[in-house]
Structures are given as C-alpha cells and as structure tokens.
Amino acid sequence: MRLGGRLAAAVEVLDDVAKRHRPVADALKDWGLSHRFAGSGDRSAIGNLVYDALRRRRSFGWRMGNDSPRALVFAALAEGYGMAADAVAAALEGDRFAPKLPSAADFERFRTVDLAKAPDAVRADVPDWLADEFAISLGPEWIAEAAAFAERPPLDLRVNALLGNREEAAAKLAEFGAAATRLSPLGLRIPPIAGAGRHPNVQAEAVFQMGTVEVQDEGSQLVSLLVGAKAGETILDFCAGAGGKTLALAAATAGERRIHAFDADRRRLAPIYERLRRARAESVEVHSRTGELEALEGACDRVLVDAPCTGSGTWRRRPDAKWRLSRSALEKRTAEQDAVLDSAARFVRPGGGRLAYVTCSVLASENGARVEAFLARHPDFAVEDAGAVWREELSDVPPDFLNVPGGGGSGLLLTARRSGTDGFFFARLVRR
C-alpha cells in the first residue's frame, strides 16, 4: 500500500472506534481481516497512526483546529514523521486512495500554535472530567505527568531467574536493541517504536519460547518484587488473571511449591496454565473456586491483590480506554477494589503476614484512598513505609516515587515520567 491508502485505513479504523465505542485492537484486527492484501508493514504503519492519534487526541485536535479522525491522522503523520505540509502533499501527489488533505493553513496552525495556551486537560491529553482527578493524584506537575502517558511505550521483558540470567538473554536479543532496565534487576527494555516501524515479535524468539523471558512492563516487575515473596513462604496471588505477576512471584521464590494463584473469573485464568508450563514455574497451584482456598485462611505470609482498576497507568498501550472511561466506571472500580481487599484480607496470617495492594492506575481514588478506607474497616492492619519496603526488596529508592500527593498513607507511585514505566500504585500492609 502507498501512504494514501494507509492514511485512509487509519481514518476508517478511528471512525469505527468512535462510532461503535469498541476497543481499538478489535477494530484494527477486523480491518486486517477484511483487507487481506495489506502486508505486515502496512498494518504496523496503520496501527501506529491510529494509536498515536488516540494517545494525543485532544492536543492534536486543538492544534489542528479540528478533531475529526481525518485531522487526527494527518496530525499523527505530521508529528510522528516530522512531515511538513508540502512534504505530505508531495508524498500524496496522484495517490487516489489518499484522504483529503487539511489545508496548508491548518498544517501551519498545527506546527506553530502554542500548546501552552490550551486548557489544562488538552495539554494533558485527558478528558475534562478527569483533570481534577489527575491534579489531586499527581500534584503540581500533573499535566506533564499525564502527557507522558501519551507517548509511545517501550517493550519490556522480564528475565525468568528460574531459567536464565539477564546478560545471556540480552545477548540473544541484542539485534532488537534490548538493554538492561534502570530499576528492575530482571528487566530488559526494547525502545519505543520509531516512525512506521514495529516492535519485534519476541514471542517467536527461542528465548521466549523456552521460557527464559516473559513480556512484562518494568513497573509490573517492580511491584511484583516489592511483594517480597521469599522461598518457603505461603503466598496467595488473589487476582492472578493471566498470571503476569504470578510468574514473577514464582521466579522470586525459586520454585518452592507454595504459591497459590486465584481469580474470581475463571476465563481470565485460562492463559496462566500455558504460561506457567513455559516458565517451568512448578511452585504454583491454580485455584478457580473460592472453596479451594479454605485451608489458606489466616495462613498466608503474603497476599497480593492486583486489583481490577481503570488501567489509567497503561494508557500508553491502550489509549482508547482513556476516552471510554466514565465517572460511573471509576466508581464501579473503587467499589470492586474495596470488595476484593476485604475478601483477600482474611487469608493474611495474623502476626506479621503482608497484604500487598497494587493497581495499574495513577488515580488517588483507586489507590491511597482505598488503602485508607481499608485501614478504617480493618484496624488489625497497618501500612508499611513504602521507602523502607523498596530499600528492603530492591535498593535505594529515588524519593520522587514516594511522593503520592493526596494518596494518603505510605504508597509508592510509578509513572511514565518518574520511573519511565507504566503507572502503578503499590502499598504493603502488615497484619498485627
């Protein structure tokens, strides 16, 4: 396909996402199925345009003076590829599939308008109703913090300590530019996609197939390590889902058969079995029914609650979710978070057992506020100092991560801007 066809396809996909309120990944997949002539290079170029347009929908729309799918796609092209109006026009000359070009004046406005004069929520690239939530959650620099979640993300891998070490894995993935992560001692990072490119298909590599590496954001690796799981302990991953953190816990406990993985939704657990096999994580027992957990009540040294949340920390990877989120959905999530914490608390061993609360959201109402509400309902728990937990499980902590404005209590907040990771909240509570 030529550039014009790719642009038209990106406009079509964005239209579909907007009109049918559907996830962008589904819209892209459907487009691919009905346009089988498109090659893999076309698909990744179209995907990049669509994702870039969604990540920065508000600021692109404001700078273009128009937020139609067509204007957003041209904005993504101009920004992502550094193309000026005349270069775009020249590239599309005689291309009958190309969508109608914005005017030269629109391109000029896009290039020169001062975004600093735009409303806060536009600069932050978030919906208006979320501006206050972000300001409370991320403090005086919330606009820059939110805008960092509108950048392209890297591809992070965790090296499975049960099967390999980071140096060897890095050597096997050197052609993709994989390098050690800054904060996780187990991580490898492949830089964000440039231009029309795409991330390598690491799942096809022997090092992945043999279980030596797993795809996991560095932030997710860090919060898994902060749980502090040790060999010989009884550990319950209460919201295990597809097992991203279960696998990390299994590697941290060097294979002792004491990890229990549970999820209230059996369908979500489905991928865990194959992932555990590949990682040779034999220490994990998977439970899909609450009744199977009876023997664990009051008996777990560590319980991880990786709670259902809005996912606001993952908007670099799922930018469409940012525009679908509603106030009522946020309220539904906070109620679920209270319920899941209450259900999980009974498994924690009195007299020193730990309850780790994690979300992949940066919103204080899902994070510190939930911890505070939990402590009010459960006076037998106390929150540990997050800085001390980091020093105990990892190393010196950069003080920025501990600064959780409006978070209440001693939580840790990772963000794209502070830690260069997806957004994660972490708090560890001890049962007296």
Ligand SMILES: C[S@@+](CC[C@H](N)C(=O)[O-])C[C@H]1O[C@@H](n2cnc3c(N)ncnc32)[C@H](O)[C@@H]1O
């Ligand atoms: C953020 S996801 C878990 C992701 C997973 N830990 C990982 O790292 O791949 C949250 C999970 O919590 C589960 N969940 C929601 N409510 C629950 C409850 N009351 N008890 C247990 N699990 C629950 C959901 O089914 C979902 O799979």
